[in-house]
Amino acid sequence: xxxxxxxxxxxxxxxxxxxxxxxxxxxxxxxxxxxxxxxxxxxxxxxxxxxxxxxxxxxxxxxxxxxxxxxxxxxxxxxxxxxxxxxxxxxxxxxxxxxxxxxxxxxxxxxxxxxxxxxxxxxxxxxxxxxxxxxxxxxxxxxxxxxxxxxxxxxxxxxxxxxxxxxxxxxxxxxxxxxxxxxxxxxxxxxxxxxxxxxxxxxxxxxxxxxxxxxxxxxxxxxxxxxxxxxxxxxxxxxxxxxxxxxxxxxxxxxxxxxxxxxxxxxxxxxxxxxxxxxxxxxxxxxxxxxxxxxxxxxxxxxxxxxxxxxxxxxxxxxxxxxxxxxxxxxxxxxxxxxxxxxxxxxxxxxxxxxxxxxxxxxxxxxxxxxxxxxxxxxxxxxxxxxxxxxxxxxxxxxxxxxxxxxxxxxxxxxxxxxxxxxxxxxxxxxxxxxxxxxxxxxxxxxxxxxxxxxxxxxxx
Amino acid sequence: xxxxxxxxxxxxxxxxxxxxxxxxxxxxxxxxxxxxxxxxxxxxxxxxxxxxxxxxxxxxxxxxxxxxxxxxxxxxxxxxxxxxxxxxxxxxxxxxxxxxxxxxxxxxxxxxxxxxxxxxxxxxxxxxxxxxxxxxxxxxxxxxxxxxxxxxxxxxxxxxxxxxxxxxxxxxxxxxxxxxxxxxxxxxxxxxxxxxxxxxxxxxxxxxxx
Numbered sequence: 202x203x204x205x206x207x208x209x210x211x212x213x214x215x216x217x218x219x220x221x222x223x224x225x226x227x228x229x230x231x232x233x234x235x236x237x238x239x240x241x242x243x244x245x246x247x248x249x250x251x252x253x254x255x256x257x258x259x260x261x262x263x264x265x266x267x268x269x270x271x272x273x274x275x276x277x278x279x280x281x282x283x284x285x286x287x288x289x290x291x292x293x294x295x296x297x298x299x300x301x302x303x304x305x306x307x308x309x310x311x312x313x314x315x316x317x318x319x320x321x322x323x324x325x326x327x328x329x330x331x332x333x334x335x336x337x338x339x340x341x342x343x344x345x346x347x348x349x350x351x352x353x354x355x356x357x358x359x360x361x362x363x364x365x366x367x368x369x370x371x372x373x374x375x376x377x378x379x380x381x382x383x384x385x386x387x388x389x390x391x392x393x394x395x396x397x398x399x400x401x402x403x404x405x406x407x408x409x410x411x412x413x414x415x416x417x418x419x420x421x422x423x424x425x426x427x428x429x430x431x432x433x434x435x436x437x438x439x440x441x442x443x444x445x446x447x448x449x450x451x452x453x454x455x456x457x458x459x460x461x462x463x464x465x466x467x468x469x470x471x472x473x474x475x476x477x478x479x480x481x482x483x484x485x486x487x488x489x490x491x492x493x494x495x496x497x498x499x500x501x502x503x504x505x506x507x508x509x510x511x512x513x514x515x516x517x518x519x520x521x522x523x524x525x526x527x528x529x530x531x532x533x534x535x536x537x538x539x540x541x542x543x544x545x546x547x548x549x550x551x552x553x554x555x556x557x558x559x560x561x562x563x564x565x566x567x568x569x570x571x572x573x574x575x576x577x578x579x580x581x582x583x584x585x586x587x588x589x590x591x592x593x594x595x596x597x598x599x600x601x602x603x604x605x606x607x608x609x610x611x612x613x614x615x616x617x618x619x620x621x622x623x624x625x626x627x628x629x630x631x632x633x634x635x636x637x638x639x640x641x642x643x644x645x646x647x648x649x650x651x652x653x654x655x656x657x658x659x660x661x662x
Numbered sequence: 663x664x665x666x667x668x669x670x671x672x673x674x675x676x677x678x679x680x681x682x683x684x685x686x687x688x689x690x691x692x693x694x695x696x697x698x699x700x701x702x703x704x705x706x707x708x709x710x711x712x713x714x715x716x717x718x719x720x721x722x723x724x725x726x727x728x729x730x731x732x733x734x735x736x737x738x739x740x741x742x743x744x745x746x747x748x749x750x751x752x753x754x755x756x757x758x759x760x761x762x763x764x765x766x767x768x769x770x771x772x773x774x775x776x777x778x779x780x781x782x783x784x785x786x787x788x789x790x791x792x793x794x795x796x797x798x799x800x801x802x803x804x805x806x807x808x809x810x811x812x813x814x815x816x817x818x819x820x821x822x823x824x825x826x827x828x829x830x831x832x833x834x835x836x837x838x839x840x841x842x843x844x845x846x847x848x849x850x851x852x853x854x855x856x857x858x859x860x861x862x863x864x865x866x867x868x869x870x871x872x
Binding site: 461590597598612614625626627628629 | 816819820823824826827828830831859860861
């Protein structure tokens with residue numbers, strides 16, 4: 202089994218911090234030497250994967266680079282050219298492959314992402330807004346002092362507060378953040394349903410190399426990685442996508458369709474996602490949400506679709522079934538073990554409770570960040586084949602109901618059955634509930650690799 | 663019969679490519695160039711000619727040596743490989759290709775040793791069969807239906823889904839009236855063109871090197 206050096210891996214890779222406030226700073230490097238001196242100064246600030254035995258820190262800091270950023274830091278050509286091509290190209294150039302077309306095409310992105318200027322991402326999280334502000338000021342002071350970079354923009358994100366408590370709800374009202382996989386060697390309270398399905402029906406952690414470079418993956422191979430090995434090892438690739446949510450459109454659509462659907466609005470919402478809004482999996486509890494299940498880690502991800510091949514409980518096109526099909530494609534789930542991603546991220550923008558006036562225009566959405574060892578095989582495949590296409594699940598050209606790029610033409614089928622409360626239902630002329638506003642691919646290096654970059658020690662020979 | 667799986671026939675043809683050091687570009691590159699520019703949608707030659715479920719044309723230069731402990735081996739010739747899953751009887755299929763897309767066939771196979779051209783139907787069929795290998799095992803996800811049946815089924819599925827979507831909650835009288843009209847209209851619709859039912863994408867595949 203892989204033994205991980207937790208102090209060499211950025212904490213953001215190994216765990217979701219569950220800190221309610223975040224700010225993502227986007228940097229453009231100045232001259233390479235000064236940029237490297239900035240990295241050297243930041244080295245001691247970076248939060249590692251070390252266990253928090255004495256409780257959570259007040260704030261965390263993590264860092265990642267675009268390909269352009271690594272070029273500006275002066276990495277050797279032989280190293281730069283050894284990065285996987287999709288990372289070298291960046292997310293904008295991959296738009297056609299990802300289905301980022303129409304309203305999602307790069308010409309509609311925020312200026313920040315259209316201009317190819319982002320070199321680095323600094324992810325800062327805080328226990329409180331005050332802690333976050335204080336840490337950001339300290340980091341900005343270091344940036345200023347070294348003159349190593351300019352801060353191009355910042356993006357705030359925060360957990361939605363309901364009844365005074367931070368929650369994991371996103372703007373459409375769904376409880377988020379259930380689906381992350383377990384990996385060998387990663388110290389985490391694992392729960393059934395979060396790794397890979399074994400032939401005997403139990404769940405086991407995925408190979409470490411599905412998340413981290415330098416370790417065996419599910420094929421028993423090392424994931425494609427840049428040279429030298431030490432630069433790549435304990436690092437990973439991150440996808441950053443700013444996903445705008447058209448909340449007014451979503452609510453109006455759900456109200457209208459929910460009034461036509463015999464099961465009612467809340468059940469239809471649950472059919473879209475595969476979970477009731479409180480997080481209860483509809484595969485386990487098809488008729489109503491059940492807080493006892495939603496809150497129980499031993500049950501809320503422990504299900505398969507083998508007994509529901511027709512989608513009577515969880516529709517075949519429901520979001521969670523598309524992006525993590527479990528056993529739905531047969532072969533005890535083995536076809537999906539190399540297509541898993543780890544999700545991070547938080548919502549941004551003002552929360553508007555149901556029933557209050559809301560528009561699509563307001564800045565509101567989710568910062569989607571995904572970690573994987575291989576962008577092309579994992580994130581890009583899921584996005585292209587399972588989100589923007591339906592063939593693997595026998596749904597023809599249908600796309601994911603919530604995040605698919607429909608352009609007003611999409612369709613979502615609730616398969617249902619012959620019982621009166623669960624009839625088949627079709628939603629058609631789907632609008633775009635979610636729009637991409639930009640983002641890029643990042644390399645999230647180990648602490649050792651950061652030190653190598655800072656001290657110009659990256660040697661591909 | 664090893665070339666058959668239900669009503670589907672698995673065809674494998676290996677045609678040796680002309681080896682001529684004086685030809686520039688070489689014959690194998692000329693085939694590659696022609697194939698690379700063919701459509702994979704409804705104007706693909708195999709969508710225009712009848713009876714093809716799936717077809718693939720590949721130029722095989724040689725056996726690639728992948729390192730020890732495997733031993734180094736080489737082919738005696740470069741080959742054009744033609745794989746096709748087709749409906750029914752081989753003679754009628756080849757005859758259909760020769761009748762519908764002779765220019766495409768000639769442009770591709772004229773670079774192969776001994777190709778007689780598509781104009782002489784029997785010579786063409788005899789040539790293709792002389793190059794044929796037994797397929798022995800193949801997979802075609804076509805449920806033992808013909809190309810026309812499959813296209814009709816896809817058309818029906820899409821149309822029925824659209825009908826249901828536009829008639830949810832309609833009263834029974836309207837539903838029945840519209841459904842009768844719908845069925846009559848569906849029956850009169852022309853068959854969709856092969857290759858026309860997939861999503862339109864600018865890219866041909868999702869490979870990492872595009």
